[in-house]
Amino acid sequence: MMMTTREKAEKLHQKVNTFILSCVGEDGYPLTKAVMPGKYRESLNELYFCTNISSRFVAELSKNTHASVYFYSRGRVWQGCLLKGEMTIVDDMKIKEKYWQNKFKNAYPQKSFTDPDYCVLKFVPQSGRFYSLYKSVDFEL
Template structure:
């Protein structure tokens, strides 16, 4: 007989019920921000949200290139993409990080700047990216997205901690 695997929804319900039964341990603002920072540091991918010309949201998974605390996150990108065009027209953006093992989530809201200067491109270049940008950091289609957060919302154990940056 094949063992049935618990779905993510079933696991979430089970864990939420355990928390309700055992009592919630309140997460204070300082701990929430510290936990949010650790979640960002162990994340390799962020869900990046942009807004199209009609005001509709678009979300895409992107590899994180570098981050500074919760305030700034950088990504490498093709300059010819729809996403770059959207950020050029409207810099409002969001990033979302999720750890399926701990159930933690982090939403950061802010703006994205499209960088094309050589200093930024070279400092954030990663060996192996020639697969995406054959001319290396000099590739005219290679650019950097610099996200600057204004606020955040950290979620864990049925609790949301909102904060400004």
Template structure:
């Protein structure tokens, strides 16, 4: 095992990134990948919260098939981490208020209650970390 403390090692990598890559599965079973702003909130390396438009292609794909990938990379040190898991679309007021930030009206003009604003909650089940030209798989502890 290369990582002594996966939560700390990966948490440090994740917290320094401004972008993450998300993947969904389309109707034909192909992966669809997209760059997004980094998650607004994370609980360890198990749960991540992102904002997006309810009307987006990604949301409709996650509703049909919740299987998802989340990838973070540090280009300077050429290392990255892929998480496999599931994505839920949350539209309840509590979730939306939890990660709302001042300035979000630029994307969601009607504010925190904008019907085109929703929260994506990614729950990781396993992952793969790449660093120093080596990879290792890891599981996510409950």
């Protein structure tokens, strides 16, 4: 049985180690940063990323939630997936605790998910574009 484009994107999402996040800066140009995957990767329906609330990226997101996420693999077959949707800043402390990792302790003075600079971003994609074997396929989420 052949996998759907969505299933291929889900499989790639589970194995990659770097995600590229982009939002729209107030100057109208993209603002992009690379981040590591979140602690949990349940599905493409919701993706979570950790960063600093004091970052320029978060400041821009607070003004415009339109964003994209790109991830890829350069194995024997190059594959990539672009997701477009809405990215919001999470205020729920239970979610912030869920995505906290001990390796973050050196980056935050309070060494805890309660540190005021620790930020979790929630991304809800609306559409995607999957690339593999020299062709791209658009899909909805």
